[in-house]
Amino acid sequence: MELIGRLIHTVLVMLLVSGLTILFRHSFSNIMSLMNARRRLRKRKKAESRSAFMKKLDALTRLTVNKRFTAESVMIFSIIIFITALATGLRSVSLMYAFIAAFIFALMPYPIMKIRLENMRRRNSYEGESFLAALLSAYRMSLGNISETLEHLADDENTPANCRGLLPEIIIKIRSSGNMETLKSCAGGLSYAINTNWSRMTAYNIGIAAATGTDISLALENILSQLKEARSLAEERKRLNSESVRLVIFMIPAAYLGTLLLSVKYLDVDIATLFHNQLFTPQGFTLITVSFFLFIFNAALLSAINNKQFDF
Numbered sequence: 001m002e003l004i005g006r007l008i009h010t011v012l013v014m015l016l017v018s019g020l021t022i023l024f025r026h027s028f029s030n031i032m033s034l035m036n037a038r039r040r041l042r043k044r045k046k047a048e049s050r051s052a053f054m055k056k057l058d059a060l061t062r063l064t065v066n067k068r069f070t071a072e073s074v075m076i077f078s079i080i081i082f083i084t085a086l087a088t089g090l091r092s093v094s095l096m097y098a099f100i101a102a103f104i105f106a107l108m109p110y111p112i113m114k115i116r117l118e119n120m121r122r123r124n125s126y127e128g129e130s131f132l133a134a135l136l137s138a139y140r141m142s143l144g145n146i147s148e149t150l151e152h153l154a155d156d157e158n159t160p161a162n163c164r165g166l167l168p169e170i171i172i173k174i175r176s177s178g179n180m181e182t183l184k185s186c187a188g189g190l191s192y193a194i195n196t197n198w199s200r201m202t203a204y205n206i207g208i209a210a211a212t213g214t215d216i217s218l219a220l221e222n223i224l225s226q227l228k229e230a231r232s233l234a235e236e237r238k239r240l241n242s243e244s245v246r247l248v249i250f251m252i253p254a255a256y257l258g259t260l261l262l263s264v265k266y267l268d269v270d271i272a273t274l275f276h277n278q279l280f281t282p283q284g285f286t287l288i289t290v291s292f293f294l295f296i297f298n299a300a301l302l303s304a305i306n307n308k309q310f311d312f
Contacts, residue, residue: 198223
């Protein structure tokens with residue numbers, strides 16, 4: 001009887017709570033909306049108060065890693081790498097050298113993301129001619145409505161894939177903002193992701209069309225004609241810069257792995273001893289730190305020199 005009484009009491013309490021929830025559902029909905037609005041306001045204030053470096057790192061992380069990752073995620077990951085490398089280095093080298101080596105390892109995510117960004121920019125830049133042709137055609141079919149133009153391009157599978165992936169963010173900004181300055185900068189992600197003259201001019205024209213409704217068809221035609229002239233120069237540069245990248249990216253890691261395999265097979269060094277000598281002795285730790293740093297440095301240098309973007 002006591003158990004039945006508790007069950008009846010629980011059911012009555014649940015019915016009471018359900019009735020109050022249904023009765024005051026509009027009030028609860030207003031409270032939740034108010035809390036969400038305050039949360040968005042705090043997030044916006046926090047975003048505005050961030051330093052320029054954190055804003056750039058955040059944009060770099062979202063573009064090269066994942067849109068759900070932030071600059072704080074990269075900082076936490078770098079701290080984990082720093083602690084791991086420092087703990088490993090202290091077993092074989094001095095505190096000062098272990099600290100310097102750990103600091104170098106902790107900085108590695110940034111140049112790696114920068115290399116990935118430059119490669120993405122190079123690939124995206126070569127889509128400029130086809131993307132602008134599709135943009136101009138869709139803009140004319142939409143009778144000068146830039147929002148409908150971008151929606152059509154985002155849904156069209158024939159639109160260049162990398163540039164098409166940048167369009168949803170622009171569409172969301174156009175739909176959600178009524179501020180003139182925000183509309184003018186709505187295509188800033190396109191400009192940052194490609195970072196060429198044609199992308200900056202295209203992003204500017206999209207912003208002007210979204211903010212003021214100005215006809216930008218002639219401007220797009222002018223950009224497209226300049227890209228056609230730059231095509232011949234880009235093909236010649238691509239032919240000349242092909243060997244050096246293969247040497248650094250493939251030959252250096254292959255040579256390093258080859259020395260490890262030769263040590264195991266011909267010098268009778270077992271894998272455990274080889275691993276210990278590589279990471280937990282002063283000479284081995286110094287060698288792998290310097291080699292890794294120089295490899296990343298050379299890869300970044302070649303990426304900056306050889307991977308020229310398609311531009312005019």
